[in-house]
Amino acid sequence: MRPNGTDAPAGEPDGVPTGAACTDGGREALLAVEGLTTVFHTDKETIRAIDDVSFTVDKGETLGIVGESGSGKSVTARSVLGLIDSPGVIESGSIRFRGEELTDDNWDTHRGDISIVFQDPNNSLNPVYTVGNQIRETLRIHQNLTGAAAREEAVRLLESVGIPDARRRVGEYPHQFSGGMKQRAVIAVALACDPDLLVCDEPTTALDVTIQAQILELLDDLQDEEDLAIMFITHDMGVIEETADRVNVMYAGEIVESAPVDELFDAPQHPYTQGLLASIPGRTVSGDRLPTIGGEVPTPTTEPTDCRFADRCPQAFDACERVHPEPIRVGPDHTAACLLHEDGYDGDPGTGDPRPDRSAGGDAVADGGDHQ
């Protein structure tokens, strides 16, 4: 959602949703999204920003969401957070948090359970209040903390996100913080809700590489300490490899592949994932030119009747233009929405690969030709 610069929710300059209350967890996934479809009714057309998206996030897990610009990553996050504004609307699907369906009526009671960190810390912090002020306000709303207790907790939170000299800096304004320190402060505000799930929408993209690495490390530490679940959105496969436990690969509003991170990198099953991986510097097998996927993500306006990736896919065959591929199990914990895998998973946990001849890597490309 970066292009139009609307990542900060209107009327919430500190980027922290309001509301409170916690319920106790069951054995169900922390977050379970099923068949979620969010559309934008523009003057010209209806954009199907995310289409029939299903996934879960478990307690303490990092789910990475990756895909090119326009693939629906931010809309997925905003849908889960109840931040879709007109002309957008959740058309269908279910979002359950700790087993409870999120509806217009009860969304507010879960506001503090799910926090979001956006790409640009400048849009998330209010320039006219001190950092400490913004943390304390969130503590008051979400944890009922006020006075000295809130002041101490604000300092503790700044310390926990690695801001040196926190006791002094808590009284400073956002402009007195560097970019990296500002994003740490944003994370501190997000944590002041005491969330179970932290959604990070490209939280390091605006930062330089060294700072980016530090923030990723910080999130990793926080996750261990606080048993946080994290939904991490990025277009950068390198960042995914470092942060995610599981990965959803999105394309044109759909999840085209989902797998544990190691498996996704070792044996990607969808040609789109294979293309994304092939464009990571250092992963190319030969030649000095990075292969990129030609073309760009289409903006879907109708329900899919074909594979939305077909016209960019090096392995496409006739049926890809006629049949919409549904996610198919290709391993114990691995799905791919691609007709190459329509035979599915043979149930052998030893390989996790129904067709070894079509497994990872560009070499599998020629195989698709059989179908023509």
Ligand SMILES: Nc1ncnc2c1ncn2[C@@H]1O[C@H](COP(=O)(O)OP(=O)(O)OP(=O)(O)O)[C@@H](O)[C@H]1O
């Ligand atoms: N407010 C809006 N009005 C109309 N269309 C929208 C709106 N917000 C998002 N979209 C459309 O929804 C689709 C998905 O957008 P989204 O922001 O989720 O992509 P993204 O994967 O987050 O991309 P990026 O990497 O650029 O942030 C795009 O086609 C986009 O144009």
Ligand code: NI
């Ligand atoms: Ni986005």
